[in-house]
């Protein structure tokens with residue numbers, strides 16, 4: 001179906017079902033219960049989960065397939081965001097032009113950065129991309145302030161030109177919308193003790209994510225995708241086989257840059273603001289973590305990794321001392337204090353510590369990321385059939 | 400004039416003159432062997448032909464065009480394919496995919512952004528790659544990871560990959576090294592058959608004299624970066640200079 005093999009179609013459908021029912025799946029605990037803070041089914045977080053999923057899917061096309069490790073992809077996300085916000089200021093609050101221009105501008109910028117950075121490979125390539133991203137970050141903070149808003153960043157203002165939109169009446173705020181449907185529109189459904197939120201912005205971002213995911217499957221399975229894997233495997237052999245590795249890697253770089261720009265545009269579509277910190281090197285590092293944590297070079301890995309990290313960032317970081325006290329309240333006093341003292345450094349502001357430990361364990365024990373973990377677990381349940389002897393003779397490295 | 404004309408090529412690595420003043424003419428549709436002791440400069444010479452190295456002096460002409468200054472993929476697209484001394488294949492890809500890549504290079508040229516259609520839907524390429532694997536007696540291994548092949552199979556795969564491009568000049572750097580006797584004989588038969596049936600010129604570096612004398616029509620002996628003699632196999636066999644070069648092998652290699 002959709003020009004995919006049966007296996008890939010199944011994967012796509014599973015992801016589609018999971019994203020459509022995410023408001024239920026991410027809200028398993030009734031409102032007001034002790035576990036309710038593990039609920040992730042609120043619009044802001046769900047939007048971030050799919051948007052960073054897009055970012056990681058794109059990053060994986062470069063890093064997962066070619067092995068070229070970029071440390072500067074947040075720059076493309078940031079540039080996409082700035083482009084989108086300017087569309088909202090100048091043209092219309094409709095998100096379509098904003099998102100389209102963010103992809104375009106990020107694509108052009110990544111063409112320039114890729115053209116220069118791809119003159120080197122390995123660590124030198126990584127350093128070049130990092131340098132570009134940090135340059136963009138400082139420029140956004142300093143000389144480019146007229147375009148970027150410097151430290152305060154940018155937001156749509158009531159008196160922006162917005163030539164396509166009707167003038168706002170007194171007291172009205174500019175709101176991002178899709179032909180009138182506002183991104184913030186939510187429908188809440190109460191079932192028993194549960195409240196499920198269905199948000200327009202989330203579903204729009206989710207549809208874009210599914211399209212982006214579908215496209216990445218097509219790219220993975222295409223001759224182009226195969227060439228990218230060949231670049232990673234043996235670039236020398238590729239060159240002596242009459243293929244020019246440079247345009248292949250550059251195309252992968254630009255495609256992943258466009259994915260990053262798309263994510264940046266969607267972020268703006270959801271919360272209509274942007275600041276330079278979006279381009280800081282830690283943001284570039286985060287997408288590397290997402291991809292490796294989930295499983296670089298696999299189809300679904302980056303989405304899992306992005307979801308995992310964003311979930312932790314938003315949920316684990318909110319667990320504070322009071323919450324811990326509630327959890328361990330059933331214990332005798334001395335033991336309660338002991339447990340709280342041990343757990344406390346790993347939650348709240350310490351969530352990075354938990355993430356770091358997890359990341360280390362994954363890299364050491366599951367070099368293939370969470371996807372490999374899943375495969376191992378699945379392997380325990382059914383005796384694994386060898387993947388090598390499929391009739392079409394194609395090994396599928398990606399899940 | 401030969402299809403390959405090497406004139407006064409010299410290459411120095413620091414203090415080592417790896418190639419002195421090499422002149423070599425390979426006639427079209429022949430099999431030309433280059434032999435010589437370890438460190439004679441044989442691989443270095445091939446590197447100068449395929450764009451891996453740029454010689455310090457001299458010229459290299461292929462079919463009347465200079466290859467110097469061209470990049471490896473351009474030289475390959477001119478019609479020169481090379482099998483390396485240590486097998487160079489795509490270890491992370493399946494055997495079939497390994498074979499499809501040169502087929503794509505032949506069909507689409509150095510770059511083609513074919514990012515949407517699936518690999519398996521490219522029927523002509525898949526067919527061609529399968530056919531080539533058949534010819535190399537590797538059809539049963541097409542689904543394997545190339546890195547899990549035996550050394551001899553890696554070699555055969557690499558030879559097959561080069562042949563699938565239908566090059567006009569095939570450069571082989573010790574193609575049978577690491578192969579079992581039976582595979583070596585198969586390879587000799589295959590190369591013989593190819594050189595008879597196709598419009599192809601083969602330049603082969605080989606230490607195995609059985610292979611050399613089964614295939615070569617001309618032999619160049621290289622020692623310490625300079626050609627000693629060039630002659631027919633029969634004349635080379637008894638040549639005093641050749642014996643000397645090979646007897647002195649331990650010294651030159653040191």
Ligand SMILES: Nc1ncnc2c1ncn2[C@@H]1O[C@H](COP(=O)(O)OP(=O)(O)OP(=O)(O)O)[C@@H](O)[C@H]1O
Nearest residue numbers: 412415417435436437438439440441442443444484
């Ligand atoms: N890139 C390089 N840098 C420095 N020295 C090199 C380089 N390549 C080859 N050499 C040296 O040049 C000389 C010729 O090497 P070459 O590999 O061409 O020999 P060969 O005839 O192919 O030997 P063998 O039969 O062992 O493959 C050797 O002394 C080698 O150490």
Ligand SMILES: [Mg+2]
Nearest residue numbers: 441442443484
């Ligand atoms: Mg050699």
